[in-house]
Amino acid sequence: MSEAYEMVVGLEVHVQLKTRSKAFCGCSTDFGAPPNVNTCPVCLALPGSLPVLNEQAVELATRAAVALGCTVNRRSVFARKNYFYPDLPKGFQISQYDEPLATGGALTIASADGTARKIGITRLHLEEDAGKSIHDRYSGVTAIDLNRSGVPLIEIVSEPDMRSSSEAGGYLRALRQTLQYLDVSDVSMEEGSLRVDANVSARRRGEKKLGTKTEVKNMNSFSGVERALDYEFARQCAILDRGERVTQETLLWDAARGEARVSRSKEESHDYRYFPEPDLRPLILDQAWINGVKAKLPELPEARKKRFVDDLKLAPDEVEKLTAHPDLADYFEALASASGDVRSSANWVMGELLAAVNARGGTIAHFPVRPHDLGLLLKMIQDGVVSHAAAKRIFALMAESGKTAAQVAHDEGLLKVGDDPALTGWIDEVIAEHPDEAKRYLAGEKKLQGVLVGFVMRKSGGRADPKRVNQLLASRASPS
Amino acid sequence: MAVTHDDVRHVAELARVGIDETKLDELVRELNGILVHMEVLSKVDVSSVEPTAGSPAATGGTPLRSDSSGPIPLLAPLESFAPSVRDGFIIVPRLATHDDAVDRAP
Amino acid sequence: MTGSDYPTLTASTIAARVKDGDSSPVDVVRASFGRARAVGAGPDGLNAILWSDEDESVREAERLRGQLEQGSKAGRFAGVPIAVKDNYATLGLPTTCGSRILAGYISPFEATCVTRLREDGAIIVAKTNMDEFAMGSSTENSAYGPTRNPIDIRRVPGGSSGGSAAAVAAGIVPIALGSETGGSVRQPASFCGIVGVKPTYGRISRYGLVAFASSLDHVSAFARNVDDSALALEVMAGADQRDSTSADVPVPSYRSQFVSRATAVRPLEGVTVGVPREYFPESLDQGIRTLCDRSIEHFRALGAKVRDVSLPHTDLAIPAYYIIAPAEASSNLARYEGVRYGARVDSVDGLRGMYEATRSLGFGPEVTRRIILGTYVLSAGYYDAYYRRAQAVRSLIARDFAQVFADGVDVLFTPTAPSTAFPIGAITDPYEMYLSDIFTVTANLAGIPAMSIPIGRDAGLPVGGQILAKHFGESVMFRAAYALEESLGEDAHR
Numbered sequence A: 001m002s003e004a005y006e007m008v009v010g011l012e013v014h015v016q017l018k019t020r021s022k023a024f025c026g027c028s029t030d031f032g033a034p035p036n037v038n039t040c041p042v043c044l045a046l047p048g049s050l051p052v053l054n055e056q057a058v059e060l061a062t063r064a065a066v067a068l069g070c071t072v073n074r075r076s077v078f079a080r081k082n083y084f085y086p087d088l089p090k091g092f093q094i095s096q097y098d099e100p101l102a103t104g105g106a107l108t109i110a111s112a113d114g115t116a117r118k119i120g121i122t123r124l125h126l127e128e129d130a131g132k133s134i135h136d137r138y139s140g141v142t143a144i145d146l147n148r149s150g151v152p153l154i155e156i157v158s159e160p161d162m163r164s165s166s167e168a169g170g171y172l173r174a175l176r177q178t179l180q181y182l183d184v185s186d187v188s189m190e191e192g193s194l195r196v197d198a199n200v201s202a203r204r205r206g207e208k209k210l211g212t213k214t215e216v217k218n219m220n221s222f223s224g225v226e227r228a229l230d231y232e233f234a235r236q237c238a239i240l241d242r243g244e245r246v247t248q249e250t251l252l253w254d255a256a257r258g259e260a261r262v263s264r265s266k267e268e269s270h271d272y273r274y275f276p277e278p279d280l281r282p283l284i285l286d287q288a289w290i291n292g293v294k295a296k297l298p299e300l301p302e303a304r305k306k307r308f309v310d311d312l313k314l315a316p317d318e319v320e321k322l323t324a325h326p327d328l329a330d331y332f333e334a335l336a337s338a339s340g341d342v343r344s345s346a347n348w349v350m351g352e353l354l355a356a357v358n359a360r361g362g363t364i365a366h367f368p369v370r371p372h373d374l375g376l377l378l379k380m381i382q383d384g385v386v387s388h389a390a391a392k393r394i395f396a397l398m399a400e401s402g403k404t405a406a407q408v409a410h411d412e413g414l415l416k417v418g419d420d421p422a423l424t425g426w427i428d429e430v431i432a433e434h435p436d437e438a439k440r441y442l443a444g445e446k447k448l449q450g451v452l453v454g455f456v457m458r459k460s461g462g463r464a465d466p467k468r469v470n471q472l473l474a475s476r477a478s479p480s
Numbered sequence B: 001m002a003v004t005h006d007d008v009r010h011v012a013e014l015a016r017v018g019i020d021e022t023k024l025d026e027l028v029r030e031l032n033g034i035l036v037h038m039e040v041l042s043k044v045d046v047s048s049v050e051p052t053a054g055s056p057a058a059t060g061g062t063p064l065r066s067d068s069s070g071p072i073p074l075l076a077p078l079e080s081f082a083p084s085v086r087d088g089f090i091i092v093p094r095l096a097t098h099d100d101a102v103d104r105a106p
Numbered sequence C: 001m002t003g004s005d006y007p008t009l010t011a012s013t014i015a016a017r018v019k020d021g022d023s024s025p026v027d028v029v030r031a032s033f034g035r036a037r038a039v040g041a042g043p044d045g046l047n048a049i050l051w052s053d054e055d056e057s058v059r060e061a062e063r064l065r066g067q068l069e070q071g072s073k074a075g076r077f078a079g080v081p082i083a084v085k086d087n088y089a090t091l092g093l094p095t096t097c098g099s100r101i102l103a104g105y106i107s108p109f110e111a112t113c114v115t116r117l118r119e120d121g122a123i124i125v126a127k128t129n130m131d132e133f134a135m136g137s138s139t140e141n142s143a144y145g146p147t148r149n150p151i152d153i154r155r156v157p158g159g160s161s162g163g164s165a166a167a168v169a170a171g172i173v174p175i176a177l178g179s180e181t182g183g184s185v186r187q188p189a190s191f192c193g194i195v196g197v198k199p200t201y202g203r204i205s206r207y208g209l210v211a212f213a214s215s216l217d218h219v220s221a222f223a224r225n226v227d228d229s230a231l232a233l234e235v236m237a238g239a240d241q242r243d244s245t246s247a248d249v250p251v252p253s254y255r256s257q258f259v260s261r262a263t264a265v266r267p268l269e270g271v272t273v274g275v276p277r278e279y280f281p282e283s284l285d286q287g288i289r290t291l292c293d294r295s296i297e298h299f300r301a302l303g304a305k306v307r308d309v310s311l312p313h314t315d316l317a318i319p320a321y322y323i324i325a326p327a328e329a330s331s332n333l334a335r336y337e338g339v340r341y342g343a344r345v346d347s348v349d350g351l352r353g354m355y356e357a358t359r360s361l362g363f364g365p366e367v368t369r370r371i372i373l374g375t376y377v378l379s380a381g382y383y384d385a386y387y388r389r390a391q392a393v394r395s396l397i398a399r400d401f402a403q404v405f406a407d408g409v410d411v412l413f414t415p416t417a418p419s420t421a422f423p424i425g426a427i428t429d430p431y432e433m434y435l436s437d438i439f440t441v442t443a444n445l446a447g448i449p450a451m452s453i454p455i456g457r458d459a460g461l462p463v464g465g466q467i468l469a470k471h472f473g474e475s476v477m478f479r480a481a482y483a484l485e486e487s488l489g490e491d492a493h494r
């Protein structure tokens, strides 16, 4: 049934900015402090307190706006969005309304058929976060923690340009990646530093007019957004098929049940009574300063991918993996330059390194083996000092112990063994332990050489120099 | 534009001020008595000016604060002025309609 | 220090005596409390003072005495007892804004202007009564009962800073902080026969002044003469990083620019005084008009040029004000819902019920009325017609002033209020009460400095004359006020 309809999606994304202090007061933004510890007269909205805007929040928001191709307005105005909620201490949120920080950008994503699609960005504005209301901690009452109250956010509003849940997912992943590259936010949906509200409507294919939209909130992962959109789209299609009308309303996604329910806070009338915040003058930005932010932009994902393909001759699918997160791409580039070997650096990063980081459960940035250290190990491989197999063990031990590659190789006896007496001893033992294979090999069955080399390598704990083992074995075999 | 009883009920709800129904008539009369004097504004030609945002004396852009400026200290703890605190949390009655675990404000 | 001369002393005299060791701050503070008792400043009398703590104030005076004996530099207000309106965040004494909703609330931080007064040696001796959240023009809207005018206790002291005005007029303190949103210092100064000054918006930090209408609120002061009022500004004015709307403009020495009759024959030579005709309507009380005319003659005699001017949008000020102020107030007062501080009234109806019970029992009728009005004018569909239009009209009013000042006028002179102090309970219609501010709201809307000084009495009741200047034009405003005060002499109180 839904083939007859087209999904139309616009997304509102709230992103917590990575500042040390809050948007309008000097309180710490640290996550996980005991309740209400990071509060002051301003973010508790004590009588007589006043807001003062954080410079760094402006810079990070501007950086994001410029990177998303927005026009940064030289004059923007803060406004009060008035509503009552116990975790909103002032009874209004300081936001921006009819004069936002930035307008009119775009983000390019790859659509299902592989072509590039531009998703328009309507506006990007600065605002403050609310605190947290915890309803399930004590029975019958709600517990309020205002540590998050006043943390700076940017709200990024897209045009209704997405036509499927996977495009919406693609937009969110591209947006998150861009913001990671800009280093403006932790962009973690789990920790709440990135939150998504989706506006979705259905219209008959070919129809130009937009259908009535609903707003879906409360998703806590990108895949949750995709599932919620598919669910809501199907619901709307069914309504339209019955010849009924979609009601404009807000729904809350329930990930556990896989369904969206009409929000209970219906009693809340959405009359926010916006008006310009009289406690703050307009935000006036100097064009030269805006240009400076633009000039200092870090390399963005698209540029980096292109450089990896063009300059480093890496395959597109490898580049996708290596550039997924800026820290990973940084690691890779530092490793390639330390080791002087792009190919093996790429293999190591995509293989051993990612596996080790995932197994540890941490982040690349905090992984104990730094690119320089791993580069020395790669050099040891190049120099024939350690075997590839030994290098994998060395790497694991480096991550555990924090020792250098050379130290680990020495302490664990993992340096390559190339001296003939030691190798000959292992070969003799192998021949003795595997008389059948040895006899056939020595009789001329050459394809068994690899098997025997393998036995020798295993016996040596990976230390034997395979090239010399091959030579020594070959010299014993009878010529066929 | 005369204010009706329903307007006042709606606005009182928005503003979370409980209005006693017995006082509604008087309030509606008073508000209309005030608003009638505001009608003169609608006849003013304001085409030559921009509405001020804030005071006309407050010119220039808003000043910016360093990210590392540190908070203004609270000289008495939250417990000394908050009506109800438990384990550091401020405690309020539950929203009557609420049963979701953690909900966000609109 | 003798108890008998204390009520007539100016702040600068007290500070000079304390500095020179002729008076002890402890004796001064005790004299202030003694005077408060003598005149009956408490709830059974003037009801001017809501909160005070004599023991603590004396201890603070003792600390100051100790510091001075150790050789610390004496501040400009060394040992001067100052009363503070109950809408400033102060340490130790409650900050209730004359409201039940903040009953018992003690601020954990201090207002910048109070800190500056204390750093210059002042001792905060009292928090004074006020119209609840500064909404009113008579100090009858306090949850703690009305304040009485020391000149005639059957009458109001004006408002909303009536408690501070009464404290100064009764000789309890030489200086008191009031606050202005639409004339709440100048009008009570006029009613009580003292000086009241409201500087340029942004001149003094609002940090710690509990907001009523942020774009109209001003830290303001009462004094018994112009010189003390200028000194109060010199101490409090200047940029503050905690108030984004405070101005980074240097603070001149206002007092050094005074020109006295003792040194000049024509002290206001070169000063042009504009007399705006809109402030002298046909209907103006004849007694007030006569006293204003007398002051204008004094200005001429002082060497000033006097010129008739027009501020054509004046009659739009009250309508614009009574949209903007309630709108901002409806938002500023949203924080009083019983969650984090102040009174909480529980209800069977969960959180929503707690909000409504707290707010309906916590706010008095005038505050409720303005919250409703302010919420209404901001609500969907009405914003453009009311709030936005009122802010545009505000621009017109500001432009009227800018044009006359650009035209060579240095100060404007008008009556401060359309009447003298009226009897308690005499005005019951809200809009009629709003008209008390008809000559004062314009300066709050435009953000220009303005002050009221006594210019005589009508039927035994004080009348104030208002002097206004351009943004940051306090110097010439004070200079004109000083010269007029000196010239009127005892006539100012006759």
Ligand SMILES: [Mg+2]
Residues within 6 Å of the ligand: A014, A095, A127, A155
């Ligand atoms: Mg938002």
Ligand SMILES: [Zn+2]
Residues within 6 Å of the ligand: A022, A025, A026, A027, A038, A039, A040, A041, A042, A043, A044, A150, B071
């Ligand atoms: Zn804070």
